[in-house]
Amino acid sequence: MHIRTDAPDLDLNNLGFAYVNTDWRYRAHWKGGAWDAGTMTEDNTLRIAEGATSLHYGQQCFEGLKAYRCKDGSINLFRPDENAKRMARSCERLLMPEVSEAQFIDACKQVVKANERFLPPYGSGGSLYLRPFVIGVGDNIGIRTAPEFIFSVFCVPVGPYFKGGLKPQNFVTTPYDRAAPQGTGAAKVGGNYAASLMPGMEAKGKHFADAIYLDPATHTKIEEVGAANLFVISKDGKRFVTPRSPSILASITKLSLLWLAQHRLGLEAIEGDVPIASLADWAEAGACGTAAVITPIGGIQHGEHFHIFHSETDIGPVTRKLYDELVGIQYGDREAPAGWVVKV
Numbered sequence: 001m002h003i004r005t006d007a008p009d010l011d012l013n014n015l016g017f018a019y020v021n022t023d024w025r026y027r028a029h030w031k032g033g034a035w036d037a038g039t040m041t042e043d044n045t046l047r048i049a050e051g052a053t054s055l056h057y058g059q060q061c062f063e064g065l066k067a068y069r070c071k072d073g074s075i076n077l078f079r080p081d082e083n084a085k086r087m088a089r090s091c092e093r094l095l096m097p098e099v100s101e102a103q104f105i106d107a108c109k110q111v112v113k114a115n116e117r118f119l120p121p122y123g124s125g126g127s128l129y130l131r132p133f134v135i136g137v138g139d140n141i142g143i144r145t146a147p148e149f150i151f152s153v154f155c156v157p158v159g160p161y162f163k164g165g166l167k168p169q170n171f172v173t174t175p176y177d178r179a180a181p182q183g184t185g186a187a188k189v190g191g192n193y194a195a196s197l198m199p200g201m202e203a204k205g206k207h208f209a210d211a212i213y214l215d216p217a218t219h220t221k222i223e224e225v226g227a228a229n230l231f232v233i234s235k236d237g238k239r240f241v242t243p244r245s246p247s248i249l250a251s252i253t254k255l256s257l258l259w260l261a262q263h264r265l266g267l268e269a270i271e272g273d274v275p276i277a278s279l280a281d282w283a284e285a286g287a288c289g290t291a292a293v294i295t296p297i298g299g300i301q302h303g304e305h306f307h308i309f310h311s312e313t314d315i316g317p318v319t320r321k322l323y324d325e326l327v328g329i330q331y332g333d334r335e336a337p338a339g340w341v342v343k344v
């Protein structure tokens with residue numbers, strides 16, 4: 001395996017969120033009851049059976065996490081054990097074999113090391129986005145779990161997800177649901193994303209950053225954005241609230257912000273209801289996720305009403321502190337709580 005060290009033909013200081021065919025990816029195969037040891041390959045295509053369950057019945061799940069270049073030159077992964085655990089839960093929900101935490105983290109490390117020349121430099125605001133996924137493959141036609149599976153991890157160098165970085169973005173509620181109350185919303189599976197493509201496109205067509213989903217049972221409470229969880233800050237700046245719902249995807253960024261809000265900012269941090277009718281009760285709002293990091297919410301359009309939290313340039317003081325704390329930990333500039341950072 002030849003690891004290239006020459007500079008890639010792209011500006012690592014000025015990236016968006018677009019696919020880049022990097023040098024190496026990890027592949028493991030499951031057949032007859034066990035995962036093999038996995039290998040690295042330069043081939044960015046997969047050759048799979050036409051009857052693969054992942055193609056017809058949505059039997060697949062994925063993860064998203066980032067590697068960060070630190071000031072001292074070392075490389076951080078942020079809470080990869082949490083991604084491994086969540087992928088195991090997604091696999092369990094879709095009758096797919098779980099990948100062990102050790103194999104998951106090892107695969108991520110191998111992919112970062114083999115593609116290190118694509119890692120954006122410290123200070124650029126960029127990172128190397130890792131995309132692990134599990135898909136059902138092998139000959140099949142009936143509706144059942146696949147006879148074989150592939151676990152793969154590839155990576156793409158990325159900048160901020162929403163163009164403009166830490167700049168407030170506007171969102172719009174959608175009448176559609178991304179997941180059913182007892183459906184697969186809590187699993188990171190492609191089917192939820194298939195359901196969110198049209199609402200997301202409609203929102204962008206109206207010049208919003210993305211759609212906000214309400215709780216699928218009553219459509220009265222905020223759930224999340226297509227690929228990020230939400231949080232709000234009370235008017236007195238003392239309470240951090242993020243929606244609790246079985247159809248929300250449990251964001252690791254959200255989990256981390258709950259902890260940081262409580263232990264580093266001294267806020268009361270809870271998961272609870274955020275009624276769409278209560279927007280006027282909150283001073284700040286944000287979207288959070290690995291890709292979105294923390295994106296301040298400028299305003300939310302709901303029906304005819306547009307509620308404004310932040311102006312174009314104004315970022316709430318609590319949102320700003322949370323952002324600095326989170327990003328500082330990810331890039332190794334602030335002390336990480338035990339176990340949050342894994343060196344590659």
Ligand SMILES: *Cc1c(COP(=O)(O)O)cnc(C)c1O
Nearest residue numbers: 227228229249251252253289290
């Ligand atoms: C991945 C994802 C998130 C963000 O989760 P993180 O672990 O913070 O990256 C939020 N919502 C949905 C629907 C997701 O798929």
